[in-house]
Amino acid sequence: MNQLQNITISAPSFSGLNTQDSPLGLDSTWASVADHCVIDQYGRIGSRKGISQLTASPAPLGSSNGIVSMFEFVDGSGNETIFSTGNNKIFSGTTTLTDETPGSYTVTGNDWKMVSLAGKCYFFQRDHEPLVYSTASGAVEAMTDVHGYAGTVQEGNEVLAAYGRLWVADITDDKQVVYWSDFLNGLAWNSGSSGSIDLAKHWPRGYDEIVALAAHNGYLIIFGKESILMYSGAESPSTMQLVDTTDSVGCIARDTVHAVGPDLLFLSSAGLRSLGRTIQEDSLPMADVSKNVRNELLSAIAAQSDNIIKAVYSPENAFYLLSLTDSSVVYCFDVRGLLENQSYRVTKWPSTELESFLRDRDGTLYLGVENGIAKYNGYDDEGASYTMRYFSHPLTFDAPANLKFLKKIRATIIGGNLSTGNFRWGYDYKENYDSRPFVLGTSGIAEYNIGEYGIAEYSVGVLTSRADVNVGGSGSVVTVGVEAVIEGSSLSLQELNIQSTIGRLI
């Protein structure tokens, strides 16, 4: 008589999604599917938060794709203004989108990049005259109309506010030159310490085009499509020096460059990369932090027609989101730590079109969506549920040559008050999974001050549920999964126990 075996997958998908390696070679900490999941603070796979619409009326956006860019401008007095762009307009506000587009100014695109310098907000977009907003003027104006403008500002697609000045690059027909403004004056381009640097002679491969700029760890980092240049001493641009270069790795999307702790993440043509800060070693350590989903990520990148790929780093959520709108997918990289293979744990949010992101200074994560601005908050998508899906890789139970007869699947789930879901299983790599539903219980969740003060919840009670279903069938390898409908409450998969009997050799 075959003995019943129990396989426990503690903290399933602890290592996140892995679609890159051979399924049989992977242990049970990897997931083959981790949709609408995040890695929670305990290292468990859990449901992401919802998309909570803020904008009351999407009318200003018309039939456009929605909010393509967002920026939080804080003036010298601490006044905050959220600027967003879409439908060839510039808006302020979140719940109400107020058109701030200057009169008699024609906007033909929405991929603005906004930065703040010395009390002014600057808007740059390829082939568009830069715009300027200041609290004093109270309006967005063309830079040439602003008092104090001097020289010729470049209509670059990339702008960086760092080291006390604006840095502009990625100009049509001038993709190898970085221009910088006078110190603390983004309006002066031909006076003071303004200047430029032509990188034509310094690309490792002899030619490249600037895509993005970043200031990191005291360096000015210039991202080409296929190479990276790192300059030190950018506080004084006329004397800054090239300290390191990287060949064959560059950045393909301007808005994917974000500092994540000591690292700088950016999307290269080979996936998401991390630029380490170990400059003391006079090297430029890099890691392919998306190697676990490399191919599918590259496919999604390749499918992106306009190269407008947005990303955001949320320290509060400890993730880095990468949105590929043409594929309607968001990759979520958990940045709490690197795996043994120097990659981040990855989950994926399919069928999610997030046009843009903004993490403001208080940690709120704004999402640019078709209907305006939303917030990464709650556990529903504008009132609708979404399904969190987890599937393991095919499991052999350390006996790949034996048949397995699944008997029961038992899961320990955190949260998911009254959530419904399905256990899914299948054999021998087939994706026509069998399914058994489950319903999570409920418990008195202590909430405080809701409605009383109109402020956020202080705490949420932790609901722990155990759901189990009897399953059947047999096969040499087994794939199990959990699909949970997220509708108002979070859900994390704490543990998954699979009871099976091991059959004969096949």
Next chain:
Amino acid sequence: MADLSEIFSGLLGTAGQYTIGSGAADSARASGALGQQQLQDISSNLSSGLEFRPFTVTTGTGSNVATDATGGFGVNLSDTEQNIQNNALFGANQFLQAGQSSDPALQAQRDRINQLFNTTAGQINPNVSQTTQGIFDQLQSIVSPEQQRQRLALEERLMGQGRTGVRTAAYGGTPEQLAMEKAIQEQTSSNALTARTQALSEQDRLFNLLGGAAGLGTNLASAGQAMQANNIGMGGNMLNAGYNPQSQALQALGYGTNLSQIGAGLQQQSGVTQAQLGMGGVESLMQGQQLGTEWDAMMNSAIINSLTTQNANKQSVGGSLIDLVGGIFGGDSGNSITGLPPELLDLLVSTQPYGGQA
């Protein structure tokens, strides 16, 4: 009817009258011819007495000047003086010939000076900017290699630092490039100033050289002219010296002429006096002839009258006339006339129409 005597007397009177008148006219004409002849004789005497008499002046050095009858003269220098004259005239000829042309040695020097002048003048470029540019280019060519090396080194440093493409509003390029370009520009400015100064200095030097050459040329020209003038002067002096013996001889001729003029003056005075006396004698002769003629006419007329009136007179008319004339002059009657100077008397005798003797 008239008396025959009367008629004869009348005819005699008329015939006498005619004869007397005709004789008087003939006597007057003869008297004029005699006067003419006498004057011609006086003139002949005077011509022979007033003729130039050649003389010779001999100086103390042995030279002489001899005049000839035609008024010419000839200078005969002594051998010594002739040698002096010959030598002096030869020397004068040499000097004057030398004075006609410049000294060949000086001319050669002047040619060299002219060559130097022309060469120097050819080196002077009136366009100072062009000269400055030339010197500047030379200076730049000297420093250019080092500048290029420095530029290259800086470019390599900048390349190593990834800064070759830096352009700044403050510096143009990098601060190092500005510093280098500034240093190069300072060097260039210094070179430009040096070139300008050097060009002007070079021009001054050439002008000074030119002026010196011109001065030398002028001095040589002046020296040549002075030498020529000196030669001409020497030639003149030699010429004067050559002619000096002759002048001295001629001067002696002047002295001799003055001395000879004393005798000539006396001779002239003698001739004049002789002429005057001859003229006086002729006039006296003419007067006497005229008186005689008149007396003859009167006596003939009286004879005629007396003949016609029967008064005869045995004495010849001539004798009567002489007597009459002697009576006039208070002398004895007869053939002697006293109280007259012998010359006048000779003249008077010679002018007797009838060839009378004194």
